[in-house]
Amino acid sequence: MIPGTFEYYRPSDLSEAIKLLTTHGDDARVMAGGHSLIPMMKLRMADIPHLVDLQDIDALRGIEVDGDAVRIGAMVTQHELIADEALFKAAPIIREAALQIADPQVRYVGTVGGNVANGDPGNDMPGLMQCLDAVFSVHGPDGERDIPAREFYEAAYFTAREDDEVLTAVSFKPQSGGYAYEKQKRKIGDYATAASAVLIAKDGATCSSASIAMTNLSDTPIYSQAASDALIGSDLGPDAVSAAVDAALGEIDPAEDGRGPVEFKKHVAGVILRRAIERAVSRA
Amino acid sequence: MSKMHIKMTVNGKQVETLAEPRELLIHVLRERLDITGPHIGCETSHCGACTVDMDGKSVKSCTVFAAQANGADVTTIEGLGGPDNLHVLQEMFKEHHGLQCGFCTPGMITRAHRFLQENPDPTEEEVRFGMAGNLCRCTGYQNIVKAIMAAASEMNAAKEAAQ
Numbered sequence: 001m002i003p004g005t006f007e008y009y010r011p012s013d014l015s016e017a018i019k020l021l022t023t024h025g026d027d028a029r030v031m032a033g034g035h036s037l038i039p040m041m042k043l044r045m046a047d048i049p050h051l052v053d054l055q056d057i058d059a060l061r062g063i064e065v066d067g068d069a070v071r072i073g074a075m076v077t078q079h080e081l082i083a084d085e086a087l088f089k090a091a092p093i094i095r096e097a098a099l100q101i102a103d104p105q106v107r108y109v110g111t112v113g114g115n116v117a118n119g120d121p122g123n124d125m126p127g128l129m130q131c132l133d134a135v136f137s138v139h140g141p142d143g144e145r146d147i148p149a150r151e152f153y154e155a156a157y158f159t160a161r162e163d164d165e166v167l168t169a170v171s172f173k174p175q176s177g178g179y180a181y182e183k184q185k186r187k188i189g190d191y192a193t194a195a196s197a198v199l200i201a202k203d204g205a206t207c208s209s210a211s212i213a214m215t216n217l218s219d220t221p222i223y224s225q226a227a228s229d230a231l232i233g234s235d236l237g238p239d240a241v242s243a244a245v246d247a248a249l250g251e252i253d254p255a256e257d258g259r260g261p262v263e264f265k266k267h268v269a270g271v272i273l274r275r276a277i278e279r280a281v282s283r284a
Numbered sequence: 285m286s287k288m289h290i291k292m293t294v295n296g297k298q299v300e301t302l303a304e305p306r307e308l309l310i311h312v313l314r315e316r317l318d319i320t321g322p323h324i325g326c327e328t329s330h331c332g333a334c335t336v337d338m339d340g341k342s343v344k345s346c347t348v349f350a351a352q353a354n355g356a357d358v359t360t361i362e363g364l365g366g367p368d369n370l371h372v373l374q375e376m377f378k379e380h381h382g383l384q385c386g387f388c389t390p391g392m393i394t395r396a397h398r399f400l401q402e403n404p405d406p407t408e409e410e411v412r413f414g415m416a417g418n419l420c421r422c423t424g425y426q427n428i429v430k431a432i433m434a435a436a437s438e439m440n441a442a443k444e445a446a447q
Binding site for chain 2: 001002003004005006007008010034035038039041042051053055079102103104105106108109188189
């Protein structure tokens with residue numbers, strides 16, 4: 001399996017990369033770790049005459065954690081996310097989710113930017129970033145703009161990023177309270193049959209904030225405000241958890257594929273949501 | 285499309301070759317550099333038979349363009365040991381029957397080598413998780429795990445003896 005021919009570029013700064021995208025339009029694509037793009041090119045499902053490798057752009061690297069803000073460069077790998085202790089303290093849900101992505105070899109190379117920008121509903125980081133209410137920074141010929149993760153995904157592989165823009169970083173506020181990323185998959189390395197990211201904070205015995213998002217249960221990640229609302233103000237007891245699960249299930253639209261028929265996926269989604277909420281509550 | 289000069293350090297030696305950008309690292313290693321230790325199994329980044337070490341990371345060389353590896357430091361199974369000077373991992377795979385048909389073995393050992401650099405004293409569960417990107421079609425996992433656990437002990441004993 002060998003891809004079609006292409007010209008290869010490895011710019012050392014962002015403006016050079018954006019210039020290549022502007023010059024070549026639809027014929028150019030940027031590549032981060034390449035572990036989604038290269039398989040598509042090998043299958044000849046993606047034809048990219050001008051391939052722009054981002055590996056030499058230092059501005060896209062690094063994890064910055066200060067008091068009330070976390071910023072992760074787009075080229076930070078899953079392996080680096082898992083290893084970073086400051087990030088683990090600020091948002092432990094990231095390590096929990098990243099450990100469930102693919103396998104060790106893929107995590108050394110796969111990046112957070114590639115994972116969120118790709119637009120594949122099977123990717124785990126988009127739902128996670130919606131749960132964290134993250135913001136994606138994109139740079140294009142007209143400068144930088146920020147797009148909330150909850151407004152970024154339009155349909156499978158269609159996002160709010162324009163073709164001549166490069167996603168450069170994800171940012172969010174450090175989390176407090178309980179967390180869980182729960183994922184059902186057929187085997188290590190598979191995409192989720194269903195996955196859910198949950199954050200829960202308590203004030204005494206009462207839920208003071210909640211955020212629930214889901215992976216691979218529609219053609220985009222799903223953030224469920226209704227599920228979050230079902231928990232906020234509640235005692236987080238069995239009735240409230242069931243109400244949240246029901247609300248979340250009302251927002252998904254899974255498609256039948258090799259991972260199972262629609263009814264099965266809805267069933268698995270219910271199990272995963274309940275586990276994720278209960279685990280987040282136990283840690284809150 | 286024109287070919288490009290690819291310069292890499294492979295198993296400690298500087299190499300230079302001409303390749304099209306679309307050529308995968310595994311193809312350049314095997315066909316242009318005659319380094320045939322890393323195998324092509326699934327060629328879809330699932331099986332790990334093509335695993336090599338690139339700049340201190342285990343990568344599946346069927347999912348890396350040679351152009352991306354330009355300038356990289358690559359180690360393959362040939363760089364770990366040979367018939368006359370087996371690496372302790374190779375020794376332990378032999379000792380503990382860690383291979384049956386042997387097709388997955390170069391990828392297994394190259395991955396295990398990096399894994400033990402990062403986690404020199406792993407539990408059996410950590411070995412299984414750390415080796416999750418490598419498949420053995422003979423399903424010989426029990427002895428692969430045993431061999432890696434034994435290699436970790438040997439390496440740690442050697443380190444202690446040296447101190």
